[in-house]
Amino acid sequence: ETGVTQSPTHLIKTRGQQVTLRCSSQSGHNTVSWYQQALGQGPQFIFQYYREEENGRGNFPPRFSGLQFPNYSSELNVNALELDDSALYLCASREGTGANYGYTFGSGTRLTVV
């Protein structure tokens, strides 16, 4: 059973709107990352937070932003939604920033932009 929960599981938004996706990590996991997985592709790294500070970012525009809270929860915000933003968004957490730590992934939020 995964220790990372995401909400909502499915979401439909209109182009141009804004969306907030939420994630609750395992207790003690102070590193959280967000990934975008388009249909038929591998997940792409969006950004990573460590102790509430962003410490890594992939090739995504600034309209993708995030927050991490002290209670091990986090958010992914996307402004000015585009049709290509339709994807599965995955939240992943781990205990530290070292590469020896594997991520625990949530089941994702499926976002559809129409």
Next chain:
Amino acid sequence: AQSVTQLDSHVSVSEGTPVLLRCNYSSSYSPSLFWYVQHPNKGLQLLLKYTSAATLVKGINGFEAEFKKSETSFHLTKPSAHMSDAAEYFCVVTPKVGYGQNFVFGPGTRLSVLP
């Protein structure tokens, strides 16, 4: 920079026969390597990881992988496939050091298991 190539987009095996899913990587730094599995409508589950210890890594559900630095490979194997192994498999590379240490995923290999 890091990158991952999964040489087969789809592999089909019969139940009870061996499984081989191929992965080659490129990394500017000494890498850590992982295999994850994704069942339909499910999140990603860690199968196994290589960080810097033994080059033959054993994971869950009978899977194992061997890190071969000279070949820049990290192929996933299982002696005998089970119907429940049918899923999408992702090879992942990340540098041991550096800013962010984000995971770089391969494009995935879909494993089908025939009865």
